[in-house]
Amino acid sequence: MTQVRFALFAGLLGLALAGSSRAENQKPLNVLFIAVDDLRPELGCYGHPVVKTPNIDRLASQGTLFTRAYCQQAVCNPSRASLMTALRPESTGVMDLPTYFRDKRPNAVTVAQHFKENGYHSQGIGKIYHTGHGNKDDALSWSVREKFKRASRFGPEGRKLLARLRREAKAKGIDLKDPRINPRGLPWEAPDVADELLTDGDFCERAIKILREHKDEPFFLAVGFLNPHLPFVAPKKYWDLYDPEKIELADNPHPPKGSPKVAHTSWGELRKYYGMPKKGPLSEEQARTAIHGYWAATSYVDALVGRLLNELDRLGLRDDTVVILWGDHGWQLGEHGFWCKHTNYEVAARVPLIISVPGQKNAGAKSDALVEFVDVFPTLSDVCGLSTPEGLEGVSFRPLLDDPNRSWKKAAFHLYPRNIKGKGRCLGRAIRTDRYRLVEWRMLKDRKLVGRELYDLENDPDENTNLAKRPELAPVVAQLSGELKAGWRDALPE
Numbered sequence: 001m002t003q004v005r006f007a008l009f010a011g012l013l014g015l016a017l018a019g020s021s022r023a024e025n026q027k028p029l030n031v032l033f034i035a036v037d038d039l040r041p042e043l044g045c046y047g048h049p050v051v052k053t054p055n056i057d058r059l060a061s062q063g064t065l066f067t068r069a070y071c072q073q074a075v076c077n078p079s080r081a082s083l084m085t086a087l088r089p090e091s092t093g094v095m096d097l098p099t100y101f102r103d104k105r106p107n108a109v110t111v112a113q114h115f116k117e118n119g120y121h122s123q124g125i126g127k128i129y130h131t132g133h134g135n136k137d138d139a140l141s142w143s144v145r146e147k148f149k150r151a152s153r154f155g156p157e158g159r160k161l162l163a164r165l166r167r168e169a170k171a172k173g174i175d176l177k178d179p180r181i182n183p184r185g186l187p188w189e190a191p192d193v194a195d196e197l198l199t200d201g202d203f204c205e206r207a208i209k210i211l212r213e214h215k216d217e218p219f220f221l222a223v224g225f226l227n228p229h230l231p232f233v234a235p236k237k238y239w240d241l242y243d244p245e246k247i248e249l250a251d252n253p254h255p256p257k258g259s260p261k262v263a264h265t266s267w268g269e270l271r272k273y274y275g276m277p278k279k280g281p282l283s284e285e286q287a288r289t290a291i292h293g294y295w296a297a298t299s300y301v302d303a304l305v306g307r308l309l310n311e312l313d314r315l316g317l318r319d320d321t322v323v324i325l326w327g328d329h330g331w332q333l334g335e336h337g338f339w340c341k342h343t344n345y346e347v348a349a350r351v352p353l354i355i356s357v358p359g360q361k362n363a364g365a366k367s368d369a370l371v372e373f374v375d376v377f378p379t380l381s382d383v384c385g386l387s388t389p390e391g392l393e394g395v396s397f398r399p400l401l402d403d404p405n406r407s408w409k410k411a412a413f414h415l416y417p418r419n420i421k422g423k424g425r426c427l428g429r430a431i432r433t434d435r436y437r438l439v440e441w442r443m444l445k446d447r448k449l450v451g452r453e454l455y456d457l458e459n460d461p462d463e464n465t466n467l468a469k470r471p472e473l474a475p476v477v478a479q480l481s482g483e484l485k486a487g488w489r490d491a492l493p494e
Contacts, residue, residue, distance in 0.1 A: 027218075027320055028119075028120070028218040028384065028385070029218075029320060029321065029322050029357075029358065029383065029384045029385070030120075030218055030219050030220070030221070030317060030320055030321040030322065031115065031120075031219070031220045031221070031321070031322045031323075031324070031380060031384065032221055032223070032308065032312065032321055032322070032323045032324070033111075033112075033128075033220065033221065033222040033223070033324055033380075034222075034223050034224075034225070034305060034308070034323070034324065034325040034326070035080075035126075035127065035128055035222065035223070035224040035225070035326060035327075035328060036224075036225050036227075036228075036301055036325065036326070036327045036328075036352075037076065037127055037224070037225060037226050037227065037228070037229035037327070037328060038076075038228050038229040038230075038327065038328070038329070038331045038341065039228060039298065039301070039327025039328075039331070039351075039352055040327065040330040040331045040333075040347065040350070040351070040352070041067075041327070041330070041350060041351065041352040042294075042295075042298065042333075043056055043057070043298070043302075043352060044056070044057045045057040045060035045061075045065055045354070046065070046067070046352065050242070050246075050247075050295070051295050051298060051299070052241050052295075052299050052302070053298065053299065053302040054302065054306070055302045055303065055305045055306030055309060056302050056305055056325065056352075056354070058306070058309065059305065059309060059323060059325060059354055059356055060354050060364070061363070061364045062323075062356040062363050062364070063323070063354055063355050063356025063357065063360065063363060063364075063401075064354070064355055064356075064360070064362070064363075064365055064366070064367055064400065064401050064404060065353075065354050065365075065366045065367070066353040066354070066366075066367050066369070066371050066397075066400075067366055067367065067368050068350065068368055068369065068370050068371070068412075068432075069326075069350065069351050069352070069353035069371045069372070069373075070349050070350055070351060070370070070371070070372050070373070070412040070414055070432060071083075071328060071329045071330075071349055071351050071372075071373050071414060072088050072089050072372065072373055072374060072413070072414050072415070073089050073095060073329075073414060073415055073416060074329040074330060074341040074342060074343060074344070074348040074349050074414070074416060075096075075097065075329065075341055075342055075416075076097065076130040076229075076328055076329070077094060077096065077097045077098075077099065077129075077130035077133075077135060078092070078094045078095050078096070079328045079329050079373065080128070080129055080130055080328055081094040081101040081129070081130075082094070082373055082374060083111075083326070083328070083373040083374070083376050083377070084101075084110040084111055084112065084128070084129065084138075084141070084377070085101060085105070085108045085109070085110055085111075085377070086111070086374045086375075086376070086377035086378060086392035086393055086394045087105065087108060087374065087391075087392070087393050088374060088393050088413070088488070089415060090415075091105070091393060092104055092105055092108070093105065095415075095417045096417075097130060097132065097133040097135065098133045098134045098135055099135070100135055100136055101138075102138065102140075109389050110138060110140070110141045110377075111220075111376065111377040111380055111381075112124065112128075112138075112141035112142065112220055112222060113138075113140050113141045114377070114381065114386065114389060115220035115380075115384075115386070116141070116142070116143055116220070118386050119218060120143075120217075120218045120219055120220045121143050121144075121214045121217055121218065121219045121220070122141060122142050122143045122219070122220040122222075123142055123143060123144055123145075123146070123210055123214075123219070123220075123221055123222070124137075124141065124142055124145075124221075124222040124223075124224065125146070125203050125206050125207050125210065125221075125222070125223050125224070126199075126200070126203040126207075126223055126224035126225060126226065127224035127225070127226055128141075128222045128224045129141075132179060133179050146206075148206070150199055150202055150203070151196070151197055151198055151199050151201065151202035152197070152198065152199065153198065153199045153226065153231065153233060154185060154186065154189055154191075154198075154231070154233055155189050155190075155191020155192075155193055155198070155233060156191060156193075157186070157189060157191065158185055158186045158189040158191070158231070158233060161185055161186055161274065162183060162185035162186075165183035165185060165274065166182075166183055168183075169181075169182065169183050183274070184230075184231070184272045184273045184274065185231060185273065185274055186231055186233075186273065186274050186275075187230060187231050187232065187270065187273035187274065187275065187276055187290070187293070188230075188231055188232035188233065188289060188290065188292075188293035189231065189232075189233045190233075190234065190235070190236045190239040190293075190296065191233070191235060191236060192235070192236040193235055193236075194235065195235055195300070195303065195304065198233060198234075198235065199226055200225045200226055200227050200300065200301060200304055201300075201304060203223060203224070203225060203226075203304075204223070204225075204304040204307055204308065207221065207223045207308060208307065208308065208311045211308075211311055211312070211315060211317070212311075212315065215315050215317060223308065225301045225304060227297035227298070227300055227301050228293075228294050228297035228298050228301065228331070230269065230270060230273065230340075231273060232290070232293030232294055232296065232297040233297070234293070234296040234297045234299070234300035235300060238296040238297070238299045238300045238303070239292065239293075239296040241295075241296065241299055242292055242295050242296065244288055244289070244292050247288045247291050247292055247295075249284065249287050249288065249291070249334055250333060250334035250335045250336075252335055252336060252462050252464050253281070253334055253335075253336070253337045254336065254337055255336050255337060255338075256336060256345075256453070256455070256463055256464055256465060256466050257464060257465045257466060258465065258466035258467075258468070258469065259453055259466045260441060260450070260451030260452070260453065260466075261451075262418050262420060262426055262428065262441050262450060262451045263343065263344065263345075263428060263439065263441065263451060263453060264336075264338070264343070265332075265338050265340065265342040265343050267332070267338055267339040267340045267342070269339075269340045269342070270290075270339045270340055281337060282334075282339070287334050290333065290334075290339065291333050291334070294331070294333060305325065309323070318358075319358050320358060321358070322355065322356065322357050322358070322380065322383055322384060323355070323356045324353075324354070324355045324356075324376065324380065325352070325353075325354045325355075326351060326352065326353050326354075326373070326376065327351050327352045328351070329341050329348060329349065329351060330346075330347050330348045330349060330350050330351060331347070331348070332345070332347050332348055333347075335347050335462065336463075342416065343416060344414060344415070344416045344428050344430045344437075344439050344453075345463055346432075346437065346455075346457065346461070346462075346463055349414045349430070349432070351373070353371065353376075355379070355383075355401070357383045357401060360401045360402070361401065361402045361403075362401070362402065362403075362404060365404040366404065367400045367404035367405070368404075368405075369397070369400050369404070369406070369408035369409065370408060370409045370410075370411060370412045370432065370433075370434070371397050371400070371408070371409070371412070372394060372409075372412050372413070372414075373394075374392070374393050374394030375394035375395055375396065375397050376394070377392060377394060378392055378394050378395055378396040379394075379396045379397050379398055381396070382396035382398045383396075383398055383401075393488065395409075395492060395493065399493075407493065407494065408493050409491050409492060409493055410433060410434075410483070410490075410491040410492075411431050411432060411433045411483060411488075411491040412431075412432045412491075413429070413430065413431055413432075413484075413487070413488050413491070414430050414432070415427060415428060415429045415430060416428045416430075418441070420443075420450070423443065423450075424443060424444065424445055425443070425444040425445070426441055426442065426443050426444065426450060427441070427442060427444055428440070428441045428451075429442070429484060430484075431480055431483055431484040433480065433483075435456060435457060435458045436454060436455065436456060436457065436476065436480060437453070437454070437455045437457060437463070438452070438453065438454050438468075438477065438480035438481065438484060439451075439452065439453040439454075440452050440481065440484060441453075452468040452469075452477070453466045453468055454466060454467045454468040454470075454473060454476065454477055454480070455467065
């Protein structure tokens with residue numbers, strides 16, 4: 001029944017939109033596909049009172065901003081594999097950093113590959129797929145793959161320290177190719193250098209060059225910025241945008257009351273950087289500097305987004321180009337005492353998602369509809385007038401561009417795996433509805449329930465109290481548990 005309903009919905013949607021599809025005699029729409037690593041929706045256009053992002057704000061004023069968009073798993077590789085293929089982590093088989101999605105799903109079609117196969121020049125610059133930890137880029141996605149020596153991730157001080165740490169590690173016999181133990185260097189730096197002398201600025205310059213080279217043919221250009229992923233390295237002028245004395249720390253620096261330990265993170269990613277504590281919390285000074293660095297890195301990327309948008313305008317391409325910007329997952333900045341991603345909490349799973357389509361109605365609107373990363377691929381195909389491959393696990397949210405307030409999905413779904421010492425692999429599967437988030441932690445080997453969380457985001461938006469064991473909420477838990485078991489097909493728009 002659910003499959004029939006999904007097919008019926010897709011068919012009716014296609015008929016409804018056929019009249020407004022881009023005419024065959026019109027020039028195909030280009031796609032500028034901007035991925036920002038570890039970017040949480042802490043931006044001016046999302047209502048943040050301090051973070052300065054005038055260029056992303058400009059993009060939002062020209063398109064639709066989704067206030068409740070969710071990734072499928074809050075860590076780079078699974079999230080990106082899911083978005084690019086429109087398949088959920090259970091279907092891609094990707095729930096960690098090393099797994100290459102084609103080792104699990106060799107015949108999967110990616111959004112970039114789909115555009116390439118429909119006559120587009122498809123090219124990626126920067127981080128689109130997760131290529132660290134033994135993983136690799138996807139050759140089938142691109143018309144051409146350019147190899148180049150990229151600019152440094154660090155400024156002069158950071159490069160000097162990292163070189164010393166690597167020499168010392170090598171002398172101790174440490175494998176410098178092992179990301180689990182190799183030196184990471186400074187967690188943040190504010191070098192007084194030009195934008196293009198750091199990695200993301202270099203990526204931007206190369207992306208502009210590609211735009212100029214392919215302006216006369218339909219293109220799918222994916223640009224992936226590394227910031228604000230650790231290390232937070234941005235030119236000093238972006239650090240100078242913020243007064244560290246006025247930076248406020250998270251007001252909920254403790255795990256949610258009553259939450260199971262399996263749901264927590266020890267934020268080992270940050271602890272690997274130079275000077276960070278191996279155990280225990282950051283000092284107040286470290287926490288404030290971390291937030292400062294994250295904001296500076298965000299403003300740095302914003303400036304680069306502005307350069308890309310300005311180049312589209314200069315080349316006369318803006319009226320023929322769909323621009324989409326997304327962050328691959330959220331990032332904890334001390335909330336619940338956590339840093340980094342790696343949880344199922346709102347601050348880790350919720351993402352920024354903005355799309356601007358030439359000629360769309362209600363430009364500048366915000367939509368509170370629940371949307372997911374698996375919806376991006378079918379949406380881009382839809383707005384560009386391409387057919388959508390069969391078997392995708394998302395749905396086009398194009399109707400929301402014309403009517404941002406219309407009824408939409410009943411829920412979004414995401415997950416996060418854990419290893420429980422001495423017990424084995426565990427999976428936390430989450431459902432996020434208009435009001436609640438329910439997470440069920442079950443052992444993979446026997447499906448035994450080892451933890452459950454329920455948060456009322458209407459009354460407790462920061463998820464500070466787990467309500468799962470409240471007797472009066474047992475009916476809510478039972479209903480959401482049933483919806484979680486039923487899965488995403490039963491949550492599709494009516």
